[in-house]
Amino acid sequence: MSYEIWVYRLYDVAQEIDLGQIEAMLAHDHPMRRLRLSKVRSKALSFKNPPLTLKLPATSVSLQGHNIPAQVSAKLYDFGVLTVSMRLLISNALYDAPDLPPKTHLLDSHDVDSHDAYTRLRQYASELMLDEPDRLGDVFRRYRDELIARVRPALSGGAYDGYIEDFVIYVFDRWPKAWDPVPILLGEMGTVSEAMRREALRHMYSYSDDTVIVTWDSAIVSDPDGAGDVADLLEFAKAxxxxxxxxxxxxxxxxxxxxxxxxxxxxxxxxxxxxxxxxxxxxxxxxxxxxxxxxxxxxxxxxxxxxxxxxxxxxxxxxxxxxxxxxxxxxxxxxxxxxxxxxxxxxxxxxxxxxxxxxxxxxxxxxxxxxxxxxxxxxxxxx
Incomplete structure (x- = not known):
């Protein structure tokens, strides 16, 4: 089993974004591509003007005292939305964690059902849900502002700072059956009521070895072949x-x-x-x-x-x-x-x-x- 945490911030930055102009402006500065779902036939899901994805410099964030490396990317939509996303690489952060037994970390196949690993994931989820003070928000805004400054000629209409959406996706290649997904989705360290549990699991989808659970501001995606397509669809809906x-x-x-x-x-x-x-x-x-x-x-x-x-x-x-x-x-x-x-x-x-x-x-x-x-x-x- 392996997993990552993908954290998103979506911003309204313009009324319209000229994606072709940005491609021309940043062609030599950033790796970029138009969004294309890898596992879905092109006729099944059709983007009228596919969003443009840019790779940004990597960073690191602190969760529960661990310095976690993060891959950063941005996605621009022609209808005026900019998404900045961070993929938190949990395995790199926890491999040498001092409070875990030697050669044991969250991605160790012998530790997938351990109480320590599950508790740590719940702590991460709780901290991401609360994020007080808004430390991650400051990091996201810095990436947003730097990118906007570079692509401003391609933006039409004003920016609207008050319109922000956030989302977290917990990405697994295999979800351990002994782990309860609800506290992770809700970022809850305490006991979860049955009513909250039913509501959290209301949007659960399964197909073969894949499982997806979606709530208002978080999701769990378990897919041996990767979560990219599902994550892109959820991000698109949020935009x-x-x-x-x-x-x-x-x-x-x-x-x-x-x-x-x-x-x-x-x-x-x-x-x-x-x-x-x-x-x-x-x-x-x-x-x-x-x-x-x-x-x-x-x-x-x-x-x-x-x-x-x-x-x-x-x-x-x-x-x-x-x-x-x-x-x-x-x-x-x-x-x-x-x-x-x-x-x-x-x-x-x-x-x-x-x-x-x-x-x-x-x-x-x-x-x-x-x-x-x-x-x-x-x-x-x-x-």
Whole structure:
């Protein structure tokens, strides 16, 4: 048996990332590749614009007093997400651990069921879950900021520091049957209730020698051939979730501003400027323009996010990916965005109808004025 711990931070860094431009910019500086699932037929899972993976300089992190080497990479998605991931190489860190018996460490085949090895893994999981203070966060942010500084010309739109997702995957070539996965997934050192246990194991998938268990912010992947494909799918789902969260919050803010603007705009024909106030018409046009821009922008970007990966007929990976989408409540996020877009469209239509009515009122008023002028002229000619 062997295992590693893969730790992820996902950041919203732009509205759009030009992956081709980054490939050209960093071609001679970083090993890079487009994402391609190694064990899945290309027709079964299709990326519209595969994310770009970059290898970054290695580092080390401290867990439970052990200095653990970590391989670091970044992944860039065209819809504006940057992921920094660390693969913690547990075997290298624990081989010479002073508090374990000689020639014994977590990857030793004679020690896979030992209480010490399992307890140590639980301690790692608990520390990663808490991460107080945010020591790992500081390391991740340093990698993020250094990479953003280098690829900034390829980023379109602003960065949104408040939108971050984190995730941990415990990767095994064989999961010891004597080990309970639930405390690892939850980062829990105490006793786990039956209700929490059932919830943690709700998204468990098995196929041949493979087992995958997914929770909101962690997963266990046991696969003799490697966990790369499953990890990439889970990361992709998290990246989609991050962007849907952003656009849902963006719509909340825009609707609040819209209501405030509407309250400050005179309504109906009773206001002194209803017929002849150019200021009101200008404000209405500005509101309508902003609303239309927002509708077009969000429709385009949410469509890109939701259609970034097409899953067709690889049943095992379809179950994992769609199960992760259900767990992350992506359908609910999409429905929330759709509802707010409907509200925005309804307000746009109301303003459009009112603007049209105002134009007709202007035309009718001008016609009445012209008729009155004609009558006055006619009366004048009778004198």
């Amino acid at each position: 989609q979730l991050l962007e849907l969260r952003y656009y849902d919050d963006l719509l909340d803010g825009e609707l609040t501003q819209l209501y405030s603007a509407l309250e400050g705009t005179p309504r109906g024909l009773t206001s002194g400027s209803a017929l002849f106030g150019r200021g009101r018409s200008r404000r209405t046009r500005e509101l309508m323009r902003r609303m239309m821009e927002l509708i077009v922008e969000i429709t385009e970007f949410t469509g890109r996010i939701e259609n970034a990966l097409k899953v067709t007929h690889d049943y095992y990976y379809v179950r994992i990916y769609t199960g992760a989408q259900a767990l992350f409540r992506m359908k609910e996020w999409s429905e929330s965005i759709g509802h707010k877009m409907d509200v925005l469209s309804q307000h746009y239509q109301l303003l459009s109808d009112e603007s049209t009515s105002q134009r007709f009122i202007w035309i009718d008023t001008l016609i009445l004025i012209l008729i009155a002028v004609e009558i006055i002229i006619w009366l004048y000619t009778l004198r």
